[in-house]
Amino acid sequence: MSASAVDKAAAAKPANPALRRWMDFILLIAGLVGVWYGLHLWAGDVALTSPYATVAKLIQLMGQAWFWPHVGETLLALFYSLLIASVGGLGLGTLLGIHRLSGQIAEPILVALYALPKITLYPLILLIFGLGLSAKVAFGAIHGIIPVTIFALNAVRNIKPVYLKTARVMRLTPLQAMRTVWVPAALPEIVSGQRIGFALTLLGVLLGEMFASQQGLGFLIINAIGLNDVPTIMALALLLALFAVTVSSLLLALDRKLHARS
């Protein structure tokens, strides 16, 4: 009797868990599109284009030669700001994590800066860097670098002291200890910081492009807002959402994989 119950349970379980994950994913997408369509019916074309019209507009935009330099500009600005935010934040956070006193002093300052709406600093950024790429990069970088720093600081500071004692008992050289204990112990938190840093850097770059800029996707959005061109706004929002979700999911998958072990 109990054996047949076990058989039933086994039969109820789908043979392929990967297939089931894909099914869940497709259901989620279908649900989101359904909500979008419902909102479109409720708000009408003037405020929210339908999923179909949005995709059609996006394809039309992507077919035009003038569109791609804007994408390139945004990607370039994002690349430079991410470079500054991830590498700079990682380095700064690691140093502050190792030097306990500096870390204790810096942390409340960083948290306060993190809470500060960075848009209030945008006029200063413009005055310092002028119109163009460098202002966007600076604005993106100041959004991303703070969370990356805070996470890296905590990642290094929260390494269990017993791991470091173990490294000493094993008589590791400082380089061995760094490579085989410090880095793997801190990595999960560092990846979490990079994930949040990515999202905020992208936000910073787009905000930077929306004000006082002549190039980039942010500029196209603010331009479309000025012209009340809802299909273009929606198409660009869809493109950015797809991009952000893809990168974030990849980082989240890595993040979960690393955290599952600890």
Next chain:
Amino acid sequence: MPAAPKTMRETHASVAGVTRIFPAVGGQPPVHALGPLDLDLAKGEFFAVVGPSGCGKSTLLEVLAGLSAPTEGTVTFEGRPVAGQVPDGVGVVFQEDASFPWLTVWDNVAFGLRRAGFEAAEIKRRVDYAVGFMGLADFAQAYPAQLSGGMRQRVCIARTLVLQPRLILLDEPFGALDQQTRLLMGDELLRLWRETGATVLLITHALDEAAMLSDRVGAMSARPGRFIDLVETGWPRDRDSRIVSDESFGRLTGHLWSLLREESMKASGHKR
């Protein structure tokens, strides 16, 4: 076979006149944690340290291991002074779980051997043996997060064991385990001690554990920790946890408790 008489002992590790005073921090007065204290560990001896909480047992272990420097006094291991570095041949198992969560059980156990540059074949031989010895063979490819606390502690013991230390220091390694598991782990520890011939210093808060496992028990006073008595247990070398039903076992734990009762009350702030 009774424990070897004192005169035949060869000193393996010793602390002489050691004190440890933690300097004043942020308006707090300095803390005199340990000593002055003397101890000679004979080669191949199983020595247990018991004492009330906060009496400096772990500090003694850190000083002996070379993980922290004594304020005064000297520490010697195999005739050489221990200063600022953990000497070769010393293994430590800590109270907290020190298994690396990013490595499998097998890789955790192999960790020290790899860093020390052993050959792959030798690493495999030693790790496979230690993993089997510690009853972890079925979990060799599991990550520590998938294991119970007791099994993780066994991973840490195996990781220390494969380096074949001549002096093994254990800081309440079974502190987080239930009583039955502790007794069984104690048996494994005795087996390990007999097989390796290593000198063992075990810190524990469990009087029965100290009485059952060791050749000698050092009872420590409340902070600053000093030895108030060193008790010879007189057990044969091939003992195991079944000696808990021996009548002298009860006498021994009773004696240890009479030594420590007053000190434990001091440590926990009781007034008589």
